[in-house]
Amino acid sequence: xxxxxxxxxxxxxxxxxxxxxxxxxxxxxxxxxVPPIGGIHPREAAQHHAKFASHVIGKLLEExxxxxxxxxxxxxxxxxxxxxxxxxxxTVATAARALSLSLDVPLIGVNHxxxxxxxxxxxxxxxxPVTLYVSGANSQVLAYNMGKYRVFGETLDIGLxxxxxxxxxxxxxxxxxxxxxxxxxxNAKNFIPMPYVVKGMDLSFSGLSTAATDALTxxxxxxxxxxxxxxxxxxxxxxxxxxxxxxxKKEVLLAGGVGANxxxxxxxxxxxxxxxxxxxxxxxxxxxxxxxxxxxLGLLMLNSGSIISVENSHVNPNFRPDSVNxxxxxxxxxxxxx
Amino acid sequence: MYLARGAEAVLxxxxxxxxxxxxxxxxxxxxxxxxxxxxxxxxxxxxxxEARRGGVPTPIIYDLQDFRxxxxxxxxxxxxxxxxxxxxxxxxxxxxRLHSIGIIHGDLTTSNMIFSNDIIYLIDFxxxxxxxxxxxxxxxxxxxxxxxxxxxxxxxxxxxxxxxxYRESFVSADDVMERVKEIEKRGRxx
Numbered sequence: 001x002x003x004x005x006x007x008x009x010x011x012x013x014x015x016x017x018x019x020x021x022x023x024x025x026x027x028x029x030x031x032x033x034v035p036p037i038g039g040i041h042p043r044e045a046a047q048h049h050a051k052f053a054s055h056v057i058g059k060l061l062e063e064x065x066x067x068x069x070x071x072x073x074x075x076x077x078x079x080x081x082x083x084x085x086x087x088x089x090x091t092v093a094t095a096a097r098a099l100s101l102s103l104d105v106p107l108i109g110v111n112h113x114x115x116x117x118x119x120x121x122x123x124x125x126x127x128x129p130v131t132l133y134v135s136g137a138n139s140q141v142l143a144y145n146m147g148k149y150r151v152f153g154e155t156l157d158i159g160l161x162x163x164x165x166x167x168x169x170x171x172x173x174x175x176x177x178x179x180x181x182x183x184x185x186x187n188a189k190n191f192i193p194m195p196y197v198v199k200g201m202d203l204s205f206s207g208l209s210t211a212a213t214d215a216l217t218x219x220x221x222x223x224x225x226x227x228x229x230x231x232x233x234x235x236x237x238x239x240x241x242x243x244x245x246x247x248x249k250k251e252v253l254l255a256g257g258v259g260a261n262x263x264x265x266x267x268x269x270x271x272x273x274x275x276x277x278x279x280x281x282x283x284x285x286x287x288x289x290x291x292x293x294x295x296x297l298g299l300l301m302l303n304s305g306s307i308i309s310v311e312n313s314h315v316n317p318n319f320r321p322d323s324v325n326x327x328x329x330x331x332x333x334x335x336x337x338x
Numbered sequence: 339m340y341l342a343r344g345a346e347a348v349l350x351x352x353x354x355x356x357x358x359x360x361x362x363x364x365x366x367x368x369x370x371x372x373x374x375x376x377x378x379x380x381x382x383x384x385x386x387x388e389a390r391r392g393g394v395p396t397p398i399i400y401d402l403q404d405f406r407x408x409x410x411x412x413x414x415x416x417x418x419x420x421x422x423x424x425x426x427x428x429x430x431x432x433x434x435r436l437h438s439i440g441i442i443h444g445d446l447t448t449s450n451m452i453f454s455n456d457i458i459y460l461i462d463f464x465x466x467x468x469x470x471x472x473x474x475x476x477x478x479x480x481x482x483x484x485x486x487x488x489x490x491x492x493x494x495x496x497x498x499x500x501x502x503x504y505r506e507s508f509v510s511a512d513d514v515m516e517r518v519k520e521i522e523k524r525g526r527x528x
């Protein structure tokens with residue numbers, strides 16, 4: 001696989017850019033928007049990205065030069081085209097278009113969800129996994145089948161991370177709420193029943209978030225955090241197991257910021273052991289949103305001819321992963337694995 | 339005799355009775371696990387009986403315990419081995435009747451239909467639920483059409499004859515078939 005690609009991620013609160021080639025991540029620079037109060041305000045996050053984009057990219061190019069990669073050696077510019085917050089996406093897309101035009105190299109519009117999967121396939125031994133992708137806004141179970149990554153199950157309302165954050169705010173915990181909830185859950189004494197909503201292969205978390213907030217009036221914060229986690233994680237592990245059974249695949253890959261939670265990892269590990277499947281978790285820097293994954297999928301797409309013109313580079317806040325033709329996988333390479 | 343093992347249950351045949359038992363999942367708390375298995379077992383048994391009352395042939399329920407259902411063994415051949423256009427029309431009748439009484443099967447495949455003594459029985463209500471929305475009915479039919487496509491070479495004819503039967507027994511059939519087309523365009527793997 002040829003070339004070096006510069007990728008920019010900025011779908012939500014993390015602005016991150018990276019230079020990647022076939023071998024490794026050459027350099028990565030990020031600047032994260034941290035809300036002073038409450039959650040991510042889309043406009044504030046976009047203004048943050050606009051303010052720091054030139055700084056982040058400038059620093060990245062400088063670090064690249066130190067490692068022997070000058071701007072003229074870049075073969076393509078990749079950016080997260082969606083899904084994400086519209087204002088943030090537009091800011092990052094503008095930066096990417098400007099770079100693509102000034103360096104006169106192709107532009108690559110990357111689907112953010114698929115980038116999470118591909119960096120996992122790159123940085124772990126997973127080859128043809130069922131991916132559980134759980135982040136703030138997204139909660140999906142995906143797997144490759146006949147030219148596309150199919151969505152086997154997904155949330156019908158809000159993402160798992162968003163549900164955790166909403167509850168955390170109502171409990172006066174600061175953003176992001178997930179790590180604090182995980183910490184508090186360790187000291188719980190009782191389990192409180194909460195709504196467990198799996199509809200076939202799909203999930204719903206909004207009622208669970210409301211029920212957890214409501215439970216705070218009659219139970220300790222620790223017990224509520226624990227019960228919330230146990231219920232929500234059981235739901236996503238169940239759907240992941242169903243997808244394994246349905247597809248006959250033998251690997252599970254965990255992706256997205258919520259994947260940092262150790263209890264979730266433990267549950268997935270138990271499920272995989274009982275089914276005889278392998279379980280893979282990328283290192284932390286590749287789990288949450290990062291520029292390296294955008295650059296890496298950009299590199300795969302560049303090498304398989306999936307580039308776009310500036311005229312057709314509109315962002316798509318609802319960009320579905322199953323709408324992308326997977327040009328970079330030859331199904332024959334996966335044969336014998338499934 | 340061991341019949342099958344799915345993602346959440348095992349099926350055993352004992353003296354001509356089918357026992358479906360939901361197995362524990364060690365990744366989730368016992369309290370969650372038992373509640374879910376109990377709720378789903380009860381719901382499944384109820385929907386099997388409900389469908390039968392509504393004129394859709396299903397196994398007779400003999401006994402219901404916390405995590406297990408004992409039911410009639412339907413001896414016959416899975417429909418996927420005897421599928422043709424005439425059968426497909428009968429399947430249309432069946433699914434139309436099921437949808438008229440507000441039940442979604444959730445896993446309509448030609449392996450979940452048994453042809454026995456000239457009657458088609460619908461089995462495995464593990465993913466079934468009550469819903470009268472066009473979307474749910476559309477997805478139900480869409481899933482069936484996908485199994486037509488993946489397991490039967492003459493799937494276009496099968497879809498056409500299914501639609502005939504479906505229209506005869508279900509008043510909203512045309513609306514559902516419209517929705518099925520829309521769902522196909524979405525490319526969603528339901």
